[in-house]
Amino acid sequence: MDLRDILKRRRMVRHYTGEAIPRETLERIVATVRRAPSAGFSQGQRLLVVDDQGLLADLAALAGNDDPEVEPWFPSAPAHVLVLTREADYHERYRSDDKLQEGEEIEWPVPFWYVDAGATLMLVLLTAVDEGLSAGVYGVPVEQDPAWRALLSIPDELRIVAGVTIGRGAPDPLWSRKTSRATQRRRALDELVKWNTWSS
Numbered sequence: 001m002d003l004r005d006i007l008k009r010r011r012m013v014r015h016y017t018g019e020a021i022p023r024e025t026l027e028r029i030v031a032t033v034r035r036a037p038s039a040g041f042s043q044g045q046r047l048l049v050v051d052d053q054g055l056l057a058d059l060a061a062l063a064g065n066d067d068p069e070v071e072p073w074f075p076s077a078p079a080h081v082l083v084l085t086r087e088a089d090y091h092e093r094y095r096s097d098d099k100l101q102e103g104e105e106i107e108w109p110v111p112f113w114y115v116d117a118g119a120t121l122m123l124v125l126l127t128a129v130d131e132g133l134s135a136g137v138y139g140v141p142v143e144q145d146p147a148w149r150a151l152l153s154i155p156d157e158l159r160i161v162a163g164v165t166i167g168r169g170a171p172d173p174l175w176s177r178k179t180s181r182a183t184q185r186r187r188a189l190d191e192l193v194k195w196n197t198w199s200s
C-alpha cells in the first residue's frame with residue numbers, strides 16, 4: 001500500500017472482530033523495530049507481543065471495562081504489542097568515546113528513549129494498516145504498571161511506554177468517536193506548522 005493511503009487509513013480502532021492474527025503477520029509488524037531510528041543508534045526500543053489467549057484475557061481483566069456504552073476494546077483484541085524502552089542503552093551508548101562531550105555524557109535535550117519509542121510505535125501502527133489490520137494505542141495507568149509488569153514478567157530495567165492492540169477492525173461508532181476527528185476538529189495546519197520563524 002502507498003504510504004499516503006496508509007496515512008489516510010490510520011486511525012485508532014478500539015474494537016475488533018476477534019479473529020486471530022497469524023503469527024507471521026505479527027512477526028512482520030514487529031520486525032519493523034529494526035528499521036526505527038534511535039538516538040546514537042542506541043537501539044533502546046523493545047517490543048513485547050502478547051497473543052496468548054490466557055494473557056489476553058488477563059490484560060482485558062486488568063483494564064476492566066464493562067461499560068456497555070464503550071466498545072469492548074481489550075476483550076476483542078487478538079494481540080497486543082507493548083512498546084518498551086531500556087533507558088540504560090542510551091546512557092551506555094552515550095558514554096562511548098565518540099559520544100562523550102568533554103568527558104561527560106551529554107545533557108539530554110529531551111529523553112530520547114521516549115522519542116525512539118514513539119517512532120517505533122508509529123512503525124507498528126503503519127505496518128498494521130499495511131497488513132490490512134487496525135490498531136489502537138493505550139497508555140498503562142501508573143497505578144496498574146506493577147500488575148502489568150508482574151503478569152508479563154517485564155523486568156525493572158524496561159519501562160512500558162505504551163501498548164498497541166492489533167486486530168481486524170470492527171465498527172466502533174460509540175465511545176471511540178469522542179476522542180477522534182469524528183467529533184473534534186483537527187488543528188489547522190498553520191497552527192501546527194510554521195516556516196522559518198515561529199512568529200511567521
Ligand SMILES: Cc1cc2nc3c(=O)[nH]c(=O)nc-3n(C[C@H](O)[C@H](O)[C@H](O)COP(=O)(O)O)c2cc1C
Pocket residue numbers: 010011012013014137138139140162179180181
Ligand atoms: C502515547 C499515546 C497514548 C494514548 N493513550 C490512549 C488511551 O489510553 N486510550 C485511548 O483510548 N486512546 C489513546 N491514545 C489514542 C489517541 O486518543 C488518538 O491517537 C487520538 O485521539 C487521535 O486519533 P487517531 O489516532 O484515530 O487519529 C493514545 C495515543 C498515544 C499516541
